[in-house]
Amino acid sequence: MKYLAASTLLLKATALAGPILEARQQTPAVFTGVSSFRGQGCEGATVTYDSINQVATVTYPNYGVVIPSGPREESCSTTLQVRFPVGQCTSGTAFGTATGTVNVPSGVTAFFSARDYAIQPTIGQITDVSPNGQWAGPRSEDYTLQDNIGFTLTPPNAQNNLVNFTVFGDLSLQPQNGPVGSLTNRQFVFDIRTQIPC
Numbered sequence: 539m540k541y542l543a544a545s546t547l548l549l550k551a552t553a554l555a556g557p558i559l560e561a562r563q564q565t566p567a568v569f570t571g572v573s574s575f576r577g578q579g580c581e582g583a584t585v586t587y588d589s590i591n592q593v594a595t596v597t598y599p600n601y602g603v604v605i606p607s608g609p610r611e612e613s614c615s616t617t618l619q620v621r622f623p624v625g626q627c628t629s630g631t632a633f634g635t636a637t638g639t640v641n642v643p644s645g646v647t648a649f650f651s652a653r654d655y656a657i658q659p660t661i662g663q664i665t666d667v668s669p670n671g672q673w674a675g676p677r678s679e680d681y682t683l684q685d686n687i688g689f690t691l692t693p694p695n696a697q698n699n700l701v702n703f704t705v706f707g708d709l710s711l712q713p714q715n716g717p718v719g720s721l722t723n724r725q726f727v728f729d730i731r732t733q734i735p736c
């Protein structure tokens with residue numbers, strides 16, 4: 539009975555909100571499920587998506603550097619493809635979150651560098667803020683690096699509504715002949731849920 543009453547209320551609310559809902563009901567940008575990995579650090583990487591295809595979670599089982607045994611430098615570029623609605627401008631902010639572990643003794647510095655995004659094709663406006671990671675030992679902790687990619691895209695035709703977001707990255711330790719140390723990137727989450735029609 540309670541449930542019935544609640545749904546009746548909901549129906550009424552929906553009827554009232556009709557015109558507003560309609561205005562907001564535009565096709566969202568979603569991950570297509572096509573992703574590619576390049577670089578030794580990407581070996582064995584897998585990606586999963588949430589139920590609405592707007593959050594991609596990439597897991598890297600082998601993206602790490604370690605001294606003195608190596609590998610001492612590893613790169614990985616991950617491409618996630620997003621399908622934007624044709625003929626509709628979409629504006630929003632994509633959030634990238636990289637997590638891993640750093641473990642370096644005094645005298646060793648860990649670097650997670652070249653953390654840049656490439657967006658192809660280059661349509662619309664992109665503002666990319668992706669800080670590099672740098673940790674001077676002694677440090678032993680789980681870390682989180684957060685990216686922020688503002689975009690306004692107007693895919694003009696069916697040929698280029700597929701947009702690749704490629705994030706680069708390079709892990710290294712200096713000096714490479716230092717005492718025991720390591721740096722890993724275990725996971726990268728890319729979240730495109732924040733979208734507004736423009």
Ligand SMILES: *[C@@H]1O[C@H](CO)[C@@H](O)[C@H](O)[C@H]1NC(C)=O
Binds near residue numbers: 572573574619658659
């Ligand atoms: C996007 O990535 C896919 C998969 O790697 C590739 O086939 C396609 O050519 C890329 N598109 C552009 C515009 O770079």
